[in-house]
Amino acid sequence: MIKVSQLLKTVPTADGDLDILGGIELEIEAGMSAAIVGASGSGKSTLLGLLAGMDTATAGQIWLDGECLSDLDEDQRARLRAEKIGFVFQSFQLLPALTAKENVMLPLELAGIAGPGPIAERFLTEVGLESRLEHYPTTLSGGEQQRVAIARAFAREPRVLFADEPTGNLDTRTGERVINLLFELNARTSTTLVLVTHDERLAQRCDRRFAMTAGALCAL
DSSP states (O other), X not given: OEEEEEEEEEEEETTEEEEEEEEEEEEEOTTOEEEEEXXXXXXXXXXXXXXXXXXXXXXXXXXXXXXXXXXXXXXXXXXXXXXXXXXEOTTOOOOTTSOHHHHHHHHHHHTTOSOHHHHHHHHHHHTTOTTOTTOOGGGSOHHHHHHHHHHHHHHTOOSEEEEESTTTTSOHHHHHHHHHHHXXXXXXXXXXXXXXXXXXXXXXXXXXXXXXXXXXXXXO
16 A cells, blocks of 8 residues: 655755655555654654655655655645545644534545535544534634544545544543544554554554654664
């Protein structure tokens, strides 16, 4: 499902180019779950953004479900994300003018999926927000906003689900519920899971674990 070869990401600084990622090699099979762990600033979120086609590499290749991301322009990468990818952002990325239900419905509507309302309600119920469907993000706690973001990512049952600290803003009980949902989706739809996490409970449940240190990736 995912293959990475000699991936390099550099950014310009006042002192010259800074290597964020260097020579990353990675393979994740379809239906597999993988966790990427490491200290803050080690490059984990940068790698996740590249794998999801939200950023472009300086050098190297990424293949996602048989498509080489470096061969795609911005519109083609957007199409790929809409068709095959779900993403849970650490910062939620909810639209403040839309209710919880409308935030989950939006990507379904953009994808032309029929009956987005009941689908949104079902996934919001699964993350424990059945009583908060019509609430706006500003009236939800951080944990509740994260659960809306997770329901939104789940709702289209994507081929690949990327998650950046999906339980980072959740209490232990809710975090456990979300972890169970992640692996339920993985088992039910063979969705490939790629997670950046500091949550050892979550990392231990994945099929594979990788550690990121100063832009280098190694298997655990």
